[in-house]
Amino acid sequence: xxxxxxxxxxxxxxxxxxxxxxxxxxxxxxxxxxxxxxxxxxxxxxxxxxxxxxxxxxxxxxxxxxxxxxxxxxxxxxxxxxxxxxxxxxxxxxxxxxxxxxxxxxxxxxxxxxxxxxxxxxxxxxxxxxxxxxxxxxxxxxxxxxxxxxxxxxxxxxxxxxxxxxxxxxxxxxxxxxxxxxxxxxxxxxxxxxxxxxxxxxxxxxxxxxxxxxxxx
Amino acid sequence: xxxxxxxxxxxxxxxxxxxxxxxxxxxxxxxxxxxxxxxxxxxxxxxxxxxxxxxxxxxxxxxxxxxxxxxxxxxxxxxxxxxxxxxxxxxxxxxxxxxxxxxxxxxxxxxxxxxxxxxxxxxxxxxxxxxxxxxxxxxxxxxxxxxx
Numbered sequence: 001x002x003x004x005x006x007x008x009x010x011x012x013x014x015x016x017x018x019x020x021x022x023x024x025x026x027x028x029x030x031x032x033x034x035x036x037x038x039x040x041x042x043x044x045x046x047x048x049x050x051x052x053x054x055x056x057x058x059x060x061x062x063x064x065x066x067x068x069x070x071x072x073x074x075x076x077x078x079x080x081x082x083x084x085x086x087x088x089x090x091x092x093x094x095x096x097x098x099x100x101x102x103x104x105x106x107x108x109x110x111x112x113x114x115x116x117x118x119x120x121x122x123x124x125x126x127x128x129x130x131x132x133x134x135x136x137x138x139x140x141x142x143x144x145x146x147x148x149x150x151x152x153x154x155x156x157x158x159x160x161x162x163x164x165x166x167x168x169x170x171x172x173x174x175x176x177x178x179x180x181x182x183x184x185x186x187x188x189x190x191x192x193x194x195x196x197x198x199x200x201x202x203x204x205x206x207x208x209x210x211x212x213x214x215x216x217x
Numbered sequence: 218x219x220x221x222x223x224x225x226x227x228x229x230x231x232x233x234x235x236x237x238x239x240x241x242x243x244x245x246x247x248x249x250x251x252x253x254x255x256x257x258x259x260x261x262x263x264x265x266x267x268x269x270x271x272x273x274x275x276x277x278x279x280x281x282x283x284x285x286x287x288x289x290x291x292x293x294x295x296x297x298x299x300x301x302x303x304x305x306x307x308x309x310x311x312x313x314x315x316x317x318x319x320x321x322x323x324x325x326x327x328x329x330x331x332x333x334x335x336x337x338x339x340x341x342x343x344x345x346x347x348x349x350x351x352x353x354x355x356x357x358x359x360x361x362x363x364x365x
Contacts, residue, residue, distance in 0.1 A: 009331040017351040024278035037258065041247045044254040053233040058254065067254060068261065074266050079272040154226040174235070179228055181219025184235040201239055205246075208236045212253075 004082045017089075019081030026087055027079060035093050039074065043067040043104065050108050052211045055153035061111045064106070074099045111206070160214040161207065170195075171203045295353050309344045310336050316351045323354050 044067045051058045062070065074096050077083040085095050158175070165172035173193055176186060182192045186204075190197045222228040241247045248258040273279055275287060304312075313336075317324050336344065 006241075019276075019278060021278055022291060024273075024276060028273055032265050032269045033262065036268060037247065037251075037261055038263060040256065041250050044239055044250055044256065046237060048250075048254065049233045049236045052236070055228055065322070067256065068268075072272070073270060076272045076275060079276040079278075081277060150226045154224070154229040158225050158229055175232070177229075178231045178235070179222065181221035184231040184238070186238060187234070189235070204232075204235050207232065211232070211236075 003181065017084045017086045017177070019078075019084040023085060023087060024079070027085070027092070030092050034095065036071065036075070038093055039071040039096050039100060040067050043070045043100050046101065046104055048212060049208070050104070052157065052208070054108070054150070055157075056111055062107050063111060070100060070103055071096075073103065157211060157214055161210055163211045163215065165207070168206060170199070171206045174200070174203050174207060281301050291357075295350070303345070306344065308342050309341070313344065313348050313351060316348075316355055320355055322350055322357060323358075 043062075047058050047062050047067065048059055050056075054061070074083075077099060078085050078092075078096065083099050085092055090094075161175060162172065165175065174189060177189055177192050180192075182188055185198045186197045189200045193200070222231055243251050251258045251261060274281070276282065339347070
């Protein structure tokens with residue numbers, strides 16, 4: 001008998017997308033057995049990637065939040081209407097990943113701020129010979145635009161990656177292409193290196209494994 | 218024009234951007250990534266129903282929450298819009314009978330069930346309240362444009 005106007009008003013977001021009974025039904029019927037683990041692994045994957053970038057431990061980056069908690073928060077938000085999904089604008093999983101990215105970016109920013117405020121200064125860059133086999137182009141790159149600690153971390157990881165990929169020219173070619181200014185997109189790298197996108201994906205997966213191994217993440 | 222990274226940090230950032238572009242796709246890759254973060258993939262999948270059900274139950278569109286909200290909204294609307302009629306008792310009873318004649322289903326409303334059996338035993342105030350409720354329910358059934 002009674003309408004849902006009040007409920008819909010509560011669910012309306014800034015862009016005018018609202019949770020409706022139809023969308024709620026679609027959410028309930030979504031294949032969560034696939035979506036939920038995929039969302040959690042997205043959070044894990046991005047947090048570990050950011051660990052490679054920043055040098056901060058994965059657990060520190062998400063500040064005690066389990067990846068499952070972040071995924072759960074995202075799911076709660078779409079069901080509550082705080083972040084309503086519009087099926088006409090795209091599929092559910094990419095939308096949930098986008099929402100998770102928003103939370104992660106805020107956590108990463110917060111972690112960076114904490115890290116800076118607690119940092120006693122630039123840490124040791126490690127052994128001198130870490131840099132010996134690094135590509136000259138990297139060694140000669142100016143280093144003025146980033147904080148010293150970030151530079152030292154990047155220098156160490158890249159140096160080790162170049163060493164480690166000495167026996168994997170395919171993976172090293174990606175590093176060189178990125179250094180040459182190629183966009184960090186699979187399709188551009190495939191064009192640049194004249195190989196298939198699948199090959200680029202396989203190569204960057206090898207690079208990532210090495211980067212994680214080098215940094216112990 | 219190619220935009221070459223100016224620092225090693227920028228280059229590493231681009232490499233991570235590339236990693237971010239495409240995550241693990243196969244079950245093996247997904248499980249390996251989860252395990253590396255200390256998450257048991259089997260336990261995670263087992264928790265899915267609980268997580269989703271909890272989110273759905275907290276939603277304003279879950280049937281329980283919806284019913285409560287609708288009830289509260291109706292009560293608010295009724296209290297704001299319905300003023301008991303101040304009229305002679307026989308006019309109130311006539312009006313009640315007219316509404317029940319137009320919409321017999323309203324006779325099942327709780328107040329109507331109590332009072333319609335024997336109007337003589339109901340007080341003037343009870344009858345006025347019943348009329349107000351029946352008018353409210355009739356208006357709701359008609360809809361905002363007056364149609365049924």
